[in-house]
Amino acid sequence: MSGVASGQPSTPGITSQRAPLRIALVAGEASGDLLGAGLLSELRARFPEAEFAGVGGAKMRAAGLDCWHDCGELAVMGLVEVLRHLPRLLRLRRGLRQRLLQWRPDVFVGIDAPDFNLGLEKQLKQAGIRTVHYVSPSVWAWREGRAKKIGVSADRVLCLFPMEPPIYQRYGVDARFVGHPLADQFALDPDRPAARTHLGLTQEGRVLALLPGSRLGEIRRLLPDFLGAAALLAKELPGLQVLIPAANGECRAEIEMLSQRPDLRFPSPDASIHILDGDAHAAMIASDVVLLASGTAALEALLAKRPMVVGYRISALTYHLVMRLGLMRVDRYSLPNVLANEPIVPELMQQDCTPEKLAVALLPWFEDAEAISGLQSRYHAIHEKLRQDANKRAADAIVELLTSPR
Numbered sequence: 372m373s374g375v376a377s378g379q380p381s382t383p384g385i386t387s388q389r390a391p392l393r394i395a396l397v398a399g400e401a402s403g404d405l406l407g408a409g410l411l412s413e414l415r416a417r418f419p420e421a422e423f424a425g426v427g428g429a430k431m432r433a434a435g436l437d438c439w440h441d442c443g444e445l446a447v448m449g450l451v452e453v454l455r456h457l458p459r460l461l462r463l464r465r466g467l468r469q470r471l472l473q474w475r476p477d478v479f480v481g482i483d484a485p486d487f488n489l490g491l492e493k494q495l496k497q498a499g500i501r502t503v504h505y506v507s508p509s510v511w512a513w514r515e516g517r518a519k520k521i522g523v524s525a526d527r528v529l530c531l532f533p534m535e536p537p538i539y540q541r542y543g544v545d546a547r548f549v550g551h552p553l554a555d556q557f558a559l560d561p562d563r564p565a566a567r568t569h570l571g572l573t574q575e576g577r578v579l580a581l582l583p584g585s586r587l588g589e590i591r592r593l594l595p596d597f598l599g600a601a602a603l604l605a606k607e608l609p610g611l612q613v614l615i616p617a618a619n620g621e622c623r624a625e626i627e628m629l630s631q632r633p634d635l636r637f638p639s640p641d642a643s644i645h646i647l648d649g650d651a652h653a654a655m656i657a658s659d660v661v662l663l664a665s666g667t668a669a670l671e672a673l674l675a676k677r678p679m680v681v682g683y684r685i686s687a688l689t690y691h692l693v694m695r696l697g698l699m700r701v702d703r704y705s706l707p708n709v710l711a712n713e714p715i716v717p718e719l720m721q722q723d724c725t726p727e728k729l730a731v732a733l734l735p736w737f738e739d740a741e742a743i744s745g746l747q748s749r750y751h752a753i754h755e756k757l758r759q760d761a762n763k764r765a766a767d768a769i770v771e772l773l774t775s776p777r
Contacts, residue, residue: 407431516542522544528544616654
């Protein structure tokens with residue numbers, strides 16, 4: 372097989388006439404870009420002459436990726452939403468497959484984006500290219516049988532959570548728990564006073580962080596209800612400060628527009644909204660409580676050790692199809708509850724995601740110090756399990772695959 376150039380770190384089993392090593396990576400959306408950047412940096416440290424190419428975002432480009440397409444082109448969510456973009460995505464994948472087959476990487480790493488990457492991985496694997504899928508789809512939540520099909524596409528699956536590899540083992544698929552890179556980034560005991568100072572907040576004030584998602588569709592669906600809940604809380608908590616991190620300029624513009632709606636304005640002048648450019652982690656750490664959309668943000672709030680309420684709503688048609696077809700295997704949606712294997716944070720989904728119900732769920736977390744302490748103890752234990760130096764372990768798993776016989 373192909374391998375590294377002379378002068379690179381010697382890795383047993385990687386030898387060839389061609390140099391340097393070629394590694395392809397395809398990431399979907401911002402979270403995949405973050406994962407890919409950490410993995411790419413670790414691999415580049417081992418193989419400084421290697422070529423890295425594929426699909427990524429600003430972080431992967433900064434880490435050294437020759438970016439053929441931006442990962443934002445893949446950022447589509449939901450059954451109905453995917454159908455709308457399907458022709459464009461299929462064209463992109465066909466073009467990418469042809470380019471990868473010509474480039475002939477030593478290994479292809481698909482980072483998340485399973486609807487896009489798994490089909491691509493299958494075709495590349497059939498062409499003799501080794502394939503890795505980094506971030507297991509939620510087989511623990513719905514359609515467990517997908518694990519077998521994922522094994523057809525990927526030579527190896529890198530899992531972020533410890534409950535995932537045993538599921539793959541039942542289907543004879545090579546899967547490795549590598550830990551979660553976010554768990555490595557967050558301190559076990561985050562510094563809330565420092566975060567408040569960084570954001571220009573007083574140490575004594577009541578602070579609520581709102582994270583309605585990083586997609587415009589999510590913001591439009593969720594932020595009005597989140598702001599409505601914050602307005603109700605402001606009646607009970609004088610001087611409430613609300614932080615809303617914006618993932619990018621488009622998100623900020625949407626947040627600013629929605630926050631100006633007369634029906635969502637706060638009832639008293641001493642309560643206020645602060646829209647942030649990024650700084651989501653600092654906003655979570657600085658807050659007393661976080662109201663967020665289901666997804667990676669729930670894990671980030673756990674790692675920030677903050678009480679949270681999860682609210683989410685998908686399109687009515689997507690929800691109807693998922694429930695009608697019985698695709699869900701669990702009655703817990705958010706990662707903290709899945710990892711704890713019990714409901715430690717409130718989840719208000721679909722018709723329950725209303726300003727009134729969200730406010731009722733949020734208010735006790737501003738007052739109950741004993742409950743908060745108990746929750747943070749659970750968070751701490753989960754954090755330690757996930758803190759595995761994930762970038763290194765993921766790179767180890769890829770190097771091991773490269774050096775193993777076919």
